[in-house]
Amino acid sequence: MTAFVALIRGIGPGDPRKSNESLRGVLEELGFTGVKSVISSGNVIFESDSDNDSDVDALGNRIEAAWPELRGFTALTVVRSAEQIAHLLEQRPFGDVEHGKASYQFVTFFKQPLAAPPEPPADFPVAVNRIVDGALCNQVDTTSTGGPEVMKWLDKTFKKQTTSRTPLTLARILKKMEG
Known part of the structure; x- marks a missing residue:
């Protein structure tokens, strides 16, 4: 079994259809095992018999299609394997700079990998x-x-077809995937 994480856009407290329990329930209904949540912002870890990273798109599409059918909402869903998350973090995209207000760091995921960075305003x-x-x-x-201004720019540039996480959240996800 391979560990994956579903990174779901637009998840927050307040809507019972989007609670951790509800999100986990959908993945369990789809037959995935080892289903766990990491914080309440749309990070659901699961295991699949898929054995390679090339299946992440198919897994993401399958999960994304289930939201409206099983819970009545739509949400962009990007899937990555534990190996992919680990590799990204090992690249140390922010060097030795610590995450903080003056150095707020985030990683934005796309359904299709981005080839070149957009030019910020x-x-x-x-x-x-x-x-x-x-x-x-x-x-x-x-x-x-x-931070919201940058997120608004990303939403406008990519028409809300993204989901972002801080490297700290990604490290928490990876730790839970490996544990």
Whole structure:
């Protein structure tokens, strides 16, 4: 069995259809095993008999198609294996800089890997803007622009076909996948 994580866009507390229990229930209904949640923002770990990373698109599409059918909502779903998450983190896209307000770091995932980073607006203090394993890695000084402004830019640029996580969240996900 291979460990994967479903990174689900737009999940937060307040909607019972999107609770951790409900999200896990969908993956269990689809026949996946070892289903676990990591924080309440749409990170669901599961195991599948798929044995290679090339199946992540098919797994993501299968899970994404189940949301409206089984829970009545739509949500972009990107799947990555534990190996893919580990490799991305091993690349250290932010170097030795610690995550904080002046160096807010996030990794944006796409259904289809991105080939080149988009050019951010000139008024965004983006210190890192590069692609690592098909994901966009940004580091922004949120003390001057605020994180939401950057997310609005990404949503407009990519028409909400993304989902983002901090490297700290990705490390928590990986730890739970390996544990």
